[in-house]
Structure formats: structure tokens, C-alpha cells
Amino acid sequence: MQKLSRRHVIASLSATTVTLCPAVLNAAVYGWPEGFSDKEPVGQARTLAVSSGEVVDISQLAPGEIAVLSRPSDEDEFAGTAGVQYVGILHRTEAQIAAATGGAEVQDPAYLVVNMVCPHRGAAIGVSDDPARPFACTRTSSRHGSLFDTAGVGVAGASDSSDILSVPGYTLSVGDTVTIALT
Ligand code: FES
Numbered sequence: 001m002q003k004l005s006r007r008h009v010i011a012s013l014s015a016t017t018v019t020l021c022p023a024v025l026n027a028a029v030y031g032w033p034e035g036f037s038d039k040e041p042v043g044q045a046r047t048l049a050v051s052s053g054e055v056v057d058i059s060q061l062a063p064g065e066i067a068v069l070s071r072p073s074d075e076d077e078f079a080g081t082a083g084v085q086y087v088g089i090l091h092r093t094e095a096q097i098a099a100a101t102g103g104a105e106v107q108d109p110a111y112l113v114v115n116m117v118c119p120h121r122g123a124a125i126g127v128s129d130d131p132a133r134p135f136a137c138t139r140t141s142s143r144h145g146s147l148f149d150t151a152g153v154g155v156a157g158a159s160d161s162s163d164i165l166s167v168p169g170y171t172l173s174v175g176d177t178v179t180i181a182l183t
Helices: 076-081 094-099
Strands: 047-049 055-057 066-072 084-091 111-115 125-127 135-137 154-156 170-174 178-182
Touching: 066 178, 076 084, 084 125, 084 178, 111 170, 111 178
Parallel strands: 047 066
Antiparallel strands: 055 178, 066 084, 084 111, 125 135, 170 178
8 A cells, every 4th residue: 555645745835816817817826837838747756656555654754744555547538647546636625515515426525536638628637725615727828717616617718617627436435544545
């Protein structure tokens, strides 16, 4: 079993909400690195590579933080991310749970687990610094720039409320420790 350590987790999301206009979305807004690709998520500290069925201990993931797992996939959905399935796990705060309406189906209200692939044109989704809209498309031009809320629902850019981040197959266990396995 792999164990998620602090180095796999992004820095805690900012406590203050940043209002982002799709027209001004760019790497600087998120602190994304120069020359980032739209084929893989950006914003997270590291990506933890896993295999199907492998159990990962995510107990270290604090409320408000996101971790990203990856595994190879030949499904069409992940063609835009170079045949890699990236999965984001948001440990939602109470405020993020309260703000989440509908959207991606969850196994536990405290954990939103979604594929990091944009429902608009299949680019990778990155991790933003906005706790209210923690997922952002890596295609940031004026025709793209989708943002997704704490339920995985599109709220800005090219995506609207009919665009919801898809959910991977996974098994989540929440107890003294919290574990997840992609199925
Ligand atoms: S591909 Fe994500 S907004 Fe267009």
C-alpha cells in the first residue's frame, strides 16, 4: 500500500476567495509554471502514480487540499491527456461541502473524486488557488478557461452547469485511516 505524504499534497488552498475572470486566466493567476502543458494537470505539488486496485492511504490529505493520482489508460476519454488518467481528490472543508450542490457523485461528502479531464474539449484540469472553484482547465484562452466548483460543476469559461467533471471508478474507505483505490 502506498501512503500519501505531505509532499504529494498541494499547499493549502487560500482561505480567501479569488475572483477569476476567464478572460484573464493565465499561468500567473494560478502560479502555474511557465510553458505548462494542457496534457497534464498543473498546480499540484506532485502526482502519485498508482496501479488499478492499489490502495493508497490519503489520511494526510487535510480539508481544503487536493491530491492527484495517475495511471495509464487507453480509454478515449483520456486521449487528450496522452493516455494517462489523472484523478483529483479534494478533501472538502465544511464550507466546500455546504457549497456543493449536485454535481459529481461522491461516496463520502468529505471527498470529491474526479477525473482531471475537461468536459469541454478534453484538456487536462489543473488545481487552482480558489477554494470555491478548485479545478481549472489548463486551456486558458478566451474560448476555454473552464472553472469547476467544489461539486465538480462548470461555473465559468466554456463550461456551464451542464458540464460536470466525470468520476472514476474507485473505492473509498473512511475510518481511522482514509484509503482509496482506483478500480
Ligand atoms: S478544453 Fe477545457 S475549457 Fe476548453
